[in-house]
Structures are given as structure tokens and as C-alpha cells.
Amino acid sequence: MTPTISHWRAGAPFTGESPETAPVTNPATGAVTGRVALASVDDARAVIDAAAAALPAWRDTSITKRTAVLFAFRELLNQRKSELAEIITREHGKVLSDALGEVGRGQEVVEFACGIPSLLKGGYTENASTGVDVHSVQQPLGVVGVISPFNFPAMVPMWFFPIAIAAGNTVVLKPSEKDPSAALWMAQLWKEAGLPDGVFNVLQGDKTAVDELLTNPTVKAISFVGSTPIAQYVYATATAAGKRVQALGGAKNHAIVLPDADLDLAADAMVNAGFGSAGERCMAISVCVAVGDIADELVAKIAERTRTLNTGDGTTGADMGPLVTKAHRDKVASYVDAGEAAGATLVLDGRTLAHSGDLADGFWLGPTLIDHVTPDMSIYTDEIFGPVLSVVRVPSYDEALTLINASPYGNGTAIFTNDGGAARRFEVEVEVGMVGINVPIPVPMSYYSFGGWKASLFGDLHAHGTQGVTFFTRTKAVTTRWLDPSHGGLNLGFPQNA
Ligand code: NAD
Numbered sequence: 474m475t476p477t478i479s480h481w482r483a484g485a486p487f488t489g490e491s492p493e494t495a496p497v498t499n500p501a502t503g504a505v506t507g508r509v510a511l512a513s514v515d516d517a518r519a520v521i522d523a524a525a526a527a528l529p530a531w532r533d534t535s536i537t538k539r540t541a542v543l544f545a546f547r548e549l550l551n552q553r554k555s556e557l558a559e560i561i562t563r564e565h566g567k568v569l570s571d572a573l574g575e576v577g578r579g580q581e582v583v584e585f586a587c588g589i590p591s592l593l594k595g596g597y598t599e600n601a602s603t604g605v606d607v608h609s610v611q612q613p614l615g616v617v618g619v620i621s622p623f624n625f626p627a628m629v630p631m632w633f634f635p636i637a638i639a640a641g642n643t644v645v646l647k648p649s650e651k652d653p654s655a656a657l658w659m660a661q662l663w664k665e666a667g668l669p670d671g672v673f674n675v676l677q678g679d680k681t682a683v684d685e686l687l688t689n690p691t692v693k694a695i696s697f698v699g700s701t702p703i704a705q706y707v708y709a710t711a712t713a714a715g716k717r718v719q720a721l722g723g724a725k726n727h728a729i730v731l732p733d734a735d736l737d738l739a740a741d742a743m744v745n746a747g748f749g750s751a752g753e754r755c756m757a758i759s760v761c762v763a764v765g766d767i768a769d770e771l772v773a774k775i776a777e778r779t780r781t782l783n784t785g786d787g788t789t790g791a792d793m794g795p796l797v798t799k800a801h802r803d804k805v806a807s808y809v810d811a812g813e814a815a816g817a818t819l820v821l822d823g824r825t826l827a828h829s830g831d832l833a834d835g836f837w838l839g840p841t842l843i844d845h846v847t848p849d850m851s852i853y854t855d856e857i858f859g860p861v862l863s864v865v866r867v868p869s870y871d872e873a874l875t876l877i878n879a880s881p882y883g884n885g886t887a888i889f890t891n892d893g894g895a896a897r898r899f900e901v902e903v904e905v906g907m908v909g910i911n912v913p914i915p916v917p918m919s920y921y922s923f924g925g926w927k928a929s930l931f932g933d934l935h936a937h938g939t940q941g942v943t944f945f946t947r948t949k950a951v952t953t954r955w956l957d958p959s960h961g962g963l964n965l966g967f968p969q970n971a
Contacts, residue, residue, distance in 0.1 A: 825839070
């Protein structure tokens with residue numbers, strides 16, 4: 474009997490009425506380790522209703538008391554993050570050190586949210602008009618939904634829920650059905666930290682659960698992260714239902730290497746950012762744009778480093794783990810087939826990787842390096858989301874920039890150069906939301922905001938930082954007259970300040 478991975482409602486596991494479940498696998502062994510509940514519409518409503526029931530008391534809880542719970546959550550998370558990392562590795566496949574890194578970046582957002590008293594301060598203007606004062610307050614939205622992807626089962630939800638909760642909202646998290654257990658672990662941790670029941674809830678499921686969150690009138694806002702087609706659908710559906718939405722989508726991140734760059738630094742960066750987490754990161758570098766005559770040398774350096782990587786079970790010290798599911802592994806491999814058939818040069822072929830014994834049925838694909846890729850190939854145009862690094866050769870910076878700006882995606886990008894002027898020009902000219910200069914994965918700190926441009930984000934506000942606070946609150950401006958109320962009599966004119 475494999476365990477059922479349930480919902481979390483009002484501070485306790487919740488089975489729901491739906492008999493539907495989906496398998497959850499350990500990608501390193503291929504074994505089914507559990508079955509996740511797939512919510513019916515009624516199950517989703519029951520979870521949303523629990524969040525609504527908890528709202529009035531939580532919204533009215535003092536900022537001091539809310540912040541105390543945030544600090545307690547942060548302490549528990551910091552003490553026990555290795556437990557969460559193990560859960561992530563077991564269901565996602567990424568190596569343990571990477572899983573710990575993900576938790577650490579999520580924890581930084583919790584730490585940011587501990588500063589909510591300063592972040593929520595409104596403004597006050599005395600004597601805006603004679604004897605009239607004006608102040609503004611930031612109030613919570615209500616019940617908010619967070620819908621997250623498989624590739625960061627802890628960090629991506631933590632981009633949102635610490636700030637939402639700190640600001641006085643209640644949350645329904647719908648994690649990916651591929652790795653749903655991290656969400657339940659975090660729910661239990663909130664309970665231990667003293668969060669009142671119903672403030673943080675987990676709704677397991679697929680499109681049925683998502684659609685209910687997008688359309689249920691009790692839910693006031695949606696923070697979504699996933700692939701571009703679903704992000705677009707979520708944005709259109711939830712905004713049509715009158716909700717505030719931020720929907721972060723897919724990516725195809727390019728790194729330009731200029732001829733003057735330190736090629737050893739650039740090669741290290743390409744390998745780390747191309748193959749870390751088996752390329753299943755929205756900030757992974759999937760296209761290396763080699764400018765001028767450095768391509769042969771750069772490709773040789775990348776290949777030399779990539780050959781040293783050990784792909785294996787993430788719990789045993791490997792550099793890179795398996796892909797998340799067999800279907801995803803096969804899809805990624807099919808892009809390599811297509812690139813080869815289209816005439817690109819396979820430098821390193823990960824399709825041949827195999828393991829024996831317990832790992833024989835894991836979802837393995839080794840790091841793959843493919844050169845002489847051109848912009849018409851599907852391996853270039855599509856988000857592959859696997860350990861496949863394409864090299865595109867261009868003669869000049871201008872052509873490299875044109876290539877990036879022509880991409881429908883605009884999540885992350887990087888430039889490698891020793892020329893400050895070129896780097897500055899790139900920073901100004903590139904149409905991408907997050908830019909690295911000699912930094913391949915420029916994930917912003919929690920007190921900046923995370924978000925791409927173009928088809929990588931639908932909505933106006935990015936995740937966390939002050940934009941996150943803006944997203945999870947709405948402003949109320951109050952105009953007050955107490956002293957010397959003037960009895961000016963009837964005056965139907967528009968109020969004038971004096
Ligand atoms: P996905 O779009 O398949 O799923 C994301 C979420 O949407 C999951 O919770 C899933 O259950 C739900 N979902 C899937 N299909 C749906 C449908 N038809 N209707 C309603 N809901 C649906 O994404 P994924 O494969 O889990 O994650 C990988 C993708 O996420 C990649 O495209 C990656 O670039 C992107 N991503 C983006 C960022 C970012 O910050 N921009 C960060 C992480 C991941």
C-alpha cells in the first residue's frame with residue numbers, strides 16, 4: 474500500500490471526498506512512493522472555505538503577533554530544513570545540496586516577511602487641507618491562491634505565502650501533483666510555529682482544483698508559477714473572474730559570451746547554470762551564445778568540464794539527478810533527437826546514460842551539449858527544461874542581442890565579458906527581466922523582486938520584495954476632519970482644498 478498524500482485544511486490533514494489520485498514517483502528509482510489526492514470541486518471549496526473562515530481573526534491579529542509567528546516559522550525552518558530537502562530530493566530528484574539551496578532561498582523570503590511592520594507602514598499627511606488630515610493603510614486582500622510548479626516545491630511557494638500571511642491574508646496553496654509532499658511538511662511547520670488553523674491550507678490536485686481557485690469568488694488573488702501556456706490561461710481566466718493575478722511563465726535563457734570574456738569562468742558558469750538541477754530551473758541557461766571566434770575554445774572547455782559530472786541518485790552525492798518523470802525525460806530526449814536530425818552537432822549525448830540495480834528504472838538523461846544550433850530548430854525555439862545546453866554561434870554582440878530580444882521569453886539572461894561598457898550597454902538594451910553580468914543565474918535577493926518580461930510573466934507585479942507586498946495588499950486612503958469642523962452649509966461643488 475502506497476501512502477495517500479492528502480490536502481491540509483484548517484490545521485489538519487483532509488482526505489476530501491474525491492476518490493481520484495495520481496502516482497508520485499521517486500525519479501531516481503522510478504518507484505511509486507505515494508498517491509496524491511486529486512481534489513473534486515467540492516474538496517476545493519471545502520479548503521477555500523476553511524481559509525475564508527480563518528480570515529477575520531487573522532486579519533485582526535496584531536502585526537506584533539503575526540510577526541512573532543513568522544519568526545517562529547523561520548526558526549523551525551532553519552533548524553529542520555534538511556528534512557524538507559530530503560522530501561524534495563525524493564519526489565523531484567534534484568541533488569540534496571541543491572534542494573537545501575532551494576529551501577535557503579525560500580527562507581530568505583520568510584526573513585524578508587519578518588520585516589512586515591516596516592513594509593506595511595502607510596503614509597500620513599497633516600493639514601492636507603485646513604484642519605483636514607489624510608492617511609493611507611495597506612490592508613490584506615482576503616483569501617489568496619498560490620499555484621506552484623514541480624521544479625521548486627518549497628522555494629516557489631515561499632516566494633509568496635510568507636508575505637501573504639504576514640500581511641494578514643489567508644492562503645490556499647495548490648502544489649504540483651508531481652511533488653506534493655513538501656507543501657504538507659510546510660503546513661505542519663506553520664502549525665508548530667503557532668499559525669492559527671486555516672490561515673495556511675494545501676489543496677492537492679490538477680486542473681479541477683486550479684479552475685476552482687481561478688473562479689471561486691472567495692479567492693481574491695492568484696500567484697501562479699508554471700509553463701507559459703498555463704500561465705496565460707491562468708491569467709486570462711482569473712482576471713476575467715475579477716481577481717488580481719501574477720502568473721509567471723516559462724523561459725529560454727540565453728547567456729552571451731563575448732570574445733574578451735574569461736572563458737574558464739564562462740565555461741564553469743555554462744555547466745553550472747545549464748546542468749544544475751538537470752536544467753529543470755526557470756533560470757537555467759539553455760542557450761550559450763558564443764560571439765566571434767571563441768566558439769571552438771569555449772565549447773571544448775564546456776565539454777571538458779561536463780564530462781566530469783556524475784549523474785545519479787541525488788541522495789548519494791551526485792552532481793546531477795534524474796528528470797522528474799519518465800514522460801518528461803522522454804520529451805527532453807526527443808528534442809535532442811530533433812536537434813540532431815535538424816543538423817546540429819552533438820558534442821555530448823546524455824541519451825546514452827543508464828544505471829543498473831535500484832536505479833535501473835530511474836528517469837535518466839545525462840548532460841547534453843549540442844553545438845551549431847540555429848534559431849529555426851525546435852531545440853532552440855522551445856523551452857526544453859532538461860540538461861540540454863545549446864550553443865549558437867554569432868559574429869557580433871549586435872546579433873547576439875537581436876537574438877535574445879527576438880525571443881518570446883524574457884525571464885533571465887547573462888553576459889560574460891571584461892568590458893564594463895559592453896556590459897552596461899547590454900543591461901540597458903536587453904528586453905529581459907533579470908540580468909546577470911558575469912553571473913549566470915541572476916536570481917534576485919528576497920528584498921528585490923523576481924520576475925521576467927514578455928511571455929515569462931503575465932501581470933503587473935513580480936514576486937516578493939516590495940512588489941510582493943504591493944501584490945498582497947490594497948491601499949485605502951482616509952481623509953479626516955476632527956477639529957473645528959466647518960459647517961459651510963450645503964455646497965454641491967467638488968470638494969476643494971484650502
Ligand atoms: P505546469 O505549467 O505544467 O504546472 C504548473 C501548475 O499548474 C501545477 O500546479 C499544475 O498542477 C497546474 N496545471 C498544469 N496544467 C494545468 C491546466 N491545464 N490547467 C490548470 N492548471 C494546470 O509547469 P511545471 O511543469 O510544473 O513547471 C515547469 C514550468 O514552470 C517551466 O515552464 C518553468 O519555466 C516554469 N517556471 C517558471 C518560473 C518563473 O519564475 N517564471 C519558476 C519556476 C518554474
